[in-house]
Amino acid sequence: MQFILIILRLVHIVAGAFWAGSALLIALVLLPGVRRAGPGGERHLPMAAISQAMGLAALLTTAAGLLLYGLVSRFAGGWIVSPLGIGLTLGSLAGLAAFLLGLLSTGPTSQKLGTLAGQIGAAGGPPRPEQAAELARLQAKLATSSTVSTILTTAALMLMAVARYL
Numbered sequence: 001m002q003f004i005l006i007i008l009r010l011v012h013i014v015a016g017a018f019w020a021g022s023a024l025l026i027a028l029v030l031l032p033g034v035r036r037a038g039p040g041g042e043r044h045l046p047m048a049a050i051s052q053a054m055g056l057a058a059l060l061t062t063a064a065g066l067l068l069y070g071l072v073s074r075f076a077g078g079w080i081v082s083p084l085g086i087g088l089t090l091g092s093l094a095g096l097a098a099f100l101l102g103l104l105s106t107g108p109t110s111q112k113l114g115t116l117a118g119q120i121g122a123a124g125g126p127p128r129p130e131q132a133a134e135l136a137r138l139q140a141k142l143a144t145s146s147t148v149s150t151i152l153t154t155a156a157l158m159l160m161a162v163a164r165y166l
């Protein structure tokens, strides 16, 4: 049992650090840089690869997190309302919300952006007006969902980091 807990914790924390760290990097560094570069700036970003890597990290974090939650809490009311339980439960809810947002919005939008950027790159030259408009729409949508997702993953990280000291 101890061995399973150690493996789950390693998977959960390493994948979670990658997920939350990537979300912060994208929201605070990459997207502002792309916006400054103007239309077509995202052509230089490997959006499909970023989306796949973050999707896998989110899946591993969430799956291991759910298993850990079941094993650690045994869903006992006394544990859930303890300071540690409250911290981990709120962190889990924030992490689950970020996972669903990624699955339903951030992931699909960044994949569409990657496909469109690839098409524009393959055609050469500046994007057509309708492509530029679609790029702007997708960038705005990605910026919103990525901001919300970054807030949620950072909240999950912070709550889980301090839960056992509450």
Ligand code: HEM
Binding pocket: 005, 009, 012, 013, 016, 017, 019, 020, 061, 062, 064, 065, 066, 068, 069, 070, 072, 088, 091, 092, 093, 094, 095, 096, 098, 152, 153, 154, 156, 157, 160, 161, 162, 163, 164
């Ligand atoms: C961005 C998402 C997440 C990050 C960055 C993250 C990070 C962490 C970290 C750093 C710890 C270690 C805390 C410590 O040992 O003091 C931890 C523990 C834990 N996490 Fe997460 N987590 C995330 C999402 C989730 C989700 C979605 C769940 C459940 C649905 C979850 C359930 C747990 C549980 C139950 C523990 C305690 C494990 C134990 O004490 O053995 N986490 N998490």
